[in-house]
Amino acid sequence: MAGWRRARRLGLWNHPTATIVVETLLFAGGVWLYLKTTQPVDRVGRWALASLVVVTLAIYFGNSLGPPPPSASLLTASAFGLWLVPFWAWWVDRHRIVVPDNPGWTKYSP
Numbered sequence: 001m002a003g004w005r006r007a008r009r010l011g012l013w014n015h016p017t018a019t020i021v022v023e024t025l026l027f028a029g030g031v032w033l034y035l036k037t038t039q040p041v042d043r044v045g046r047w048a049l050a051s052l053v054v055v056t057l058a059i060y061f062g063n064s065l066g067p068p069p070p071s072a073s074l075l076t077a078s079a080f081g082l083w084l085v086p087f088w089a090w091w092v093d094r095h096r097i098v099v100p101d102n103p104g105w106t107k108y109s110p
Helices: 002-007 016-037 043-065 072-081 084-094
Strands: 038-040 096-098
Touching: 016 038, 016 043, 038 043, 043 084, 084 096
Parallel strands: none
Antiparallel strands: 038 096
16 A cells, blocks of 8 residues: 555655746646636736746745745734735736627527
8 A cells, every 4th residue: 555655746846946947837828728618808907917926936946936024923913915816816916807609599598
């Protein structure tokens, strides 16, 4: 059983550069899918999404490549600040609509 579990792992923790590349590609793929399936309703839907993507990438790369926090209180404050990101994403999503796949599609179609 131990060999089976080991065979399923990629071992990316042993290769930080590969981890960053894979995670960045996954993030970019998610952003691409979101952009492909939604469109902005107004300027908020366009620019708030762009700023959310930039800030999320800045947080990720700062966390991955930067030094550890200088104090526990700064770590606590930044962790509490991250609770705002889901609300920011919700706000962005409220200013975007789903792009219909076919001409007969309506918002309330199952």
